[in-house]
Amino acid sequence: MAAEPAILSVQGVARSFGGIQAVDNCTFDVQSGLITGLIGPNGAGKTTVFNLITGFLSADQGSIRLKGKEILGLAPHRVERLGVVRTFQHLRLWNKMSVIENVLLGCATTAGENVFSLFLRAGAVRAEEQRALDRAMEVLRFFGLVDRAHELAEDLAYPEQKLLSMARIFATDAPVMLLDEPTSGLDSESIDRIVPMVRRLVDHGKTVLLIEHNIELISELSDQVVFLHQGQVLAAGAPAEIMRDPALTEIYFGV
């Protein structure tokens, strides 16, 4: 295990819906500057773990710490401001807004979002909006979406929408990015476009936790893997180790 403390640490988290234990005594660490893959068969509780980390669900017990600070029980927007952002399986783009507006919503515009400064500090608001626009263009360039900046999000092709969903959270400057199936529903050509992008996120100082079904991709992409089954962590470690374990592959492929 790495010597430095984990940036995100999930400890003994449990959550049930009705009688179903969706997540049970779930414990794992995410190391700073690495890509961690969260894998497991359907219904293993992967998205539930995302919802718990980002504050969209409350836990029955346990603790989730970001850089040592408890974030479990905080509202989603507070979790985001502390530095954890996420994408959604169903993207949840603002379809009727333009591509650049989607990204601008991730950029820092505190003065422009404050009603008082909006009317009393017009100059500061204008300067900030200009900075945000520059930043948004820079992010769009990074994701190769500059040409599409003024189109509606819903008019993009699906692979580009996937990129946009990553671009808008990249714009927030939050260090921890949770990606919910970044390659699902894509053909191999588009996957080849997304994968290096995920790598480049880390080069830009991000920490990535991703849910992924494609085993090959996981091995290629992740620095470490957390294997979830029936809401519990069965194993965690280097991808090669996990893939070698016949018991795990059996669960995964449901043999």
Place this chain on the structure above:
Amino acid sequence: MTAYLAHFLVMVAIYSILALSLNLLIGYSGIFSLAHAAIYGIGAYASALAALNLGMGFWGGMVVAASVGALASALVAIPSLRVAGDYYVVASFGLQVVVLAVFMNWTDLTKGHAGLPGIPRPQLFGFVIDQPFEYVFLAAGFAVATWAICWRLTNSAFGRVLQAIRDDEIAAQAMGKNVVLVKIVIACISSALGATAGSLYAHYITYINPSSFSLHESIFIATLVILGGSERLSGPIVGAFLLLAIPELLKFMAIPDTIAAPMRQIIYGGLLVVFMLVRPEGILGRARHGR
């Protein structure tokens, strides 16, 4: 005839303010309020009482009106917007009922059904505005100011967040937007602006009673917004022009009062249904994809 036209224009300006401010909720935030007439009434009563009991002038009364309007709205918005959209509809209806009951039943303060007569005309730089056409300029000035405020709010980072919340609340939260706070803020601003319309009305008509601020009036203001088109700032103003013209036209037809009143409501209700079915984006709205 000029006086008649002036009166019509003053009322268009006042209703434009009401519709513009309500559209901040209905059109830009996707929150439906049934209490806008109550807010309008709060503005009218607050500034009338400030003038009659405290001797406050037009401007002071308007500040009081806007503050009380925002406060009343916050009282309802804070608990109900914390939960979900539908709660606010019910809570705003509750506000409408309670406020109207206060107007009618707190007779020591509001004089009940009898209403408050003798509200002074506004003074500007020592100049009393008592001619209808003078009032047209005053009311139109306020309508333009309201339009400018709404424009600034909706064409800014704040407006972007509003739209994001309206279109996908979950995504907005995930992007760090304090959805509940933004909704409460916009509800308060909408009410503060709506209350200034009440203030203008009270000082214009110089007499107010509860009947001008009923639930029917709330529905009427919503109709202005929806008919004109809630996607654009100018929509509500067009709505106000058209819908205020209808009762004037009915006056020219020889319809007895007992029929004319429900007839107006039938027209408003029918317009709501037809527009929702045929043209939900309103007269001025652009048709959007997938609608």
Place this chain on the structure above:
Amino acid sequence: MDLFLQLAATGLVVGSLYVLCAIGWGLIYGTTLHFHVAHGAVFTLAAYYAYAAQKLLGLPLAIAVLVAICAAAISGMLIDLLIYQPLERRGAIRTTLFIASLGLLTLIENVLAIIFTPDPLRMDVGSLGDSVQLGPVFLTRLHLVSVATALLGLLALMAFLKYSRWGQAIRAVSSSPEMARTVGIDLRRVHLLTYAVGSAITAPAGILIAMDVGVEPYRGTTFVLLASVAVIMGGIGSIPGAALGALFLALLENLGVWKIPSEWQSTIAFGVFLIFIVVRPRGFFGRKIQSAEI
């Protein structure tokens, strides 16, 4: 003490009308998620149907009531068929649906006001109007019929939902529309059925008012919004919860008169509602409204 009992009894009678309105509205809201304010118009229509059947067609009371209930059920279904379903097919947002419903409510109420005048119209009830003394409490036979109707209506609705095949389909859609669709339930037909049942269960409330104090065109608005308060207090999706919420509101309004001047009666319910959503947004029992599913 006698006054207290009398007020409690009145509360129970009014409450039984609220209950019928709330369980009908609550069933529709819980199943379709339509904020169906036009339910208030169905409630009022039922009363005018009964009045017209008795006074204009000269039908006997019992037949007139039956005709009115059927006509109300059909009215509810027509609203879904002609207004809500086209809107949903087009993918309209919920606010659009609500606005259409509100417009329809205004439209119907005022058409009724023109046809029947805004004045209350009372049906002939014969010996049902006779008064009954229960200890210190005075009621009419009709009041007892109201309470019995509400009780029977509630039990019948719960039994229907629990034991009949149609009722089970409604419950399936209510708990999860997606799940219901995947097991092959036709959502549109279930919605229609829900509108029929919800309207039929509320119709007696309107008719009982027409028999007691007379029908007026504008009463439905208040009733439907009180029903929505009751449903939220009881917990969305819970029929007994809605009934309990409605009864609670009626008792509160009527017992409140003991201490509070009667002109404030209408404000009590909404004051309590505001306190309630702060303290217990989920209602007595039931699920919270989710603004969106993740």
